[in-house]
Amino acid sequence: QKEVEQDPGPLSVPEGAIVSLNCTYSNSAFQYFMWYRQYSRKGPELLMYTYSSGNKEDGRFTAQVDKSSKYISLFIRDSQPSDSATYLCAMSAGGAQKLVFGQGTRLTINP
Amino acid sequence: DTAVSQTPKYLVTQMGNDKSIKCEQNLGHDTMYWYKQDSKKFLKIMFSYNNKELIINETVPNRFSPKSPDKAHLNLHINSLELGDSAVYFCASSQAKGSYNSPLHFGNGTRLTVT
Numbered sequence: 001q002k003e004v005e006q007d008p009g010p011l012s013v014p015e016g017a018i019v020s021l022n023c024t025y026s027n028s029a030f031q032y033f034m035w036y037r038q039y040s041r042k043g044p045e046l047l048m049y050t051y052s053s054g055n056k057e058d059g060r061f062t063a064q065v066d067k068s069s070k071y072i073s074l075f076i077r078d079s080q081p082s083d084s085a086t087y088l089c090a091m092s093a094g095g096a097q098k099l100v101f102g103q104g105t106r107l108t109i110n111p
Numbered sequence: 112d113t114a115v116s117q118t119p120k121y122l123v124t125q126m127g128n129d130k131s132i133k134c135e136q137n138l139g140h141d142t143m144y145w146y147k148q149d150s151k152k153f154l155k156i157m158f159s160y161n162n163k164e165l166i167i168n169e170t171v172p173n174r175f176s177p178k179s180p181d182k183a184h185l186n187l188h189i190n191s192l193e194l195g196d197s198a199v200y201f202c203a204s205s206q207a208k209g210s211y212n213s214p215l216h217f218g219n220g221t222r223l224t225v226t
Contacts (some may be wrong), residue, residue, distance in 0.1 A: 008152065034214070043115070043201050043217030044154070060223065086152060098167065101154040 006089055006102030013060045015111050019076040023089035030091040030100075033065050035074045038086045040105065047085050047087070048074065068089065079109045114138050115218040123224045124192055132187045132221045134151075134202030142201075143185040144203040144215065145177060153167045154201070160185055197225045 006023045013019055021035075031052050036044035048063040050056045050072075056063045062075040072091070076083055089102040117134040124130055134145060144167075145157040159167035160179040174190040185202060199220040206213035 041219070043203070043219045044215075045217065046214035049214065080132040088152075088154065098156065104154075106152075 001002045001023050001026060003100050004089065004091060004102045010106040010108060012108045012110060013043060015079060015081060015107075015109055017079050019083070019109075020042075021074040021076075021087050021089075021105050021107070023072050023091075024070055024105060025072075025091060025100075027091075027093070027095040027100075028067075028070070032092045032094070033063070033072050034090045034099070035061075035063060036088045036090055036101075040085075044088055073074055080107045081111050084108045099100060115202055115204055115216050117200075117218040117221050119221060120219070121222050121224075123226065125196060125226055126192055128192050129188070129190045130192060130223070131189070132200055132202075132223075134185045134187070134218060136183055136202075136204040136216070138204055138206075140204035140215060140216070141182060142205045143179065143182070144205075145185065145187050146201040146203060146217075147203060148199040148220070150198070158185075158187075170225050192225045193223050197223055200225070 004025045033076045034049040035047045037047045038044040050063050050065050053065045060077045064073045086104040086106045090099045090105040092099045115136045142161045144159045146154050148154045157171050158177040162182050163179045168203045176188045199222050201220045202213040202218040205215050
């Protein structure tokens, strides 16, 4: 079993829809949780990060962490075609050093 | 200005050859990394250097040898290339080790194809 599981998709939704992306993990020592966005032929870029459980909101993006269920989510409201990318969850027990990434979910927002 | 730049962008070579990938960051970061992304998009850490010192060396064949001449540069040399080495290799940097709110800044990758 992989430490971090993420449905690779692809996921295709119409513009304006609410998108929900999820990851599950097995290592209870993870306490730092991040979402990276990767456009085609580009490197991943940090979108959101949270520490421990709870929610964090940034504009149209909301990150949720449920440590009891070992489950994290990223919600995108009012999705735009420019949100089309691969979204990777990443987590670590401490620091940026040994991030463990999910496989990434490929998302397409259709105009 | 490109924060993390790596060259070349594409590399096509034959099995058995030796090749190098170069990386430079102008962010003033202390820590640099090499990640490998396979065809299924899994991104896995290979090496990490902090101030020219190797601090992470994951289970990687010893045909792969990183070199950090200074804290702004981290190169990756690969000997005796194999078909399974075909992947996208990403260089990344961060402000400090052990700091969760110091995100990784990635380069745009080097797409290596071994034929």
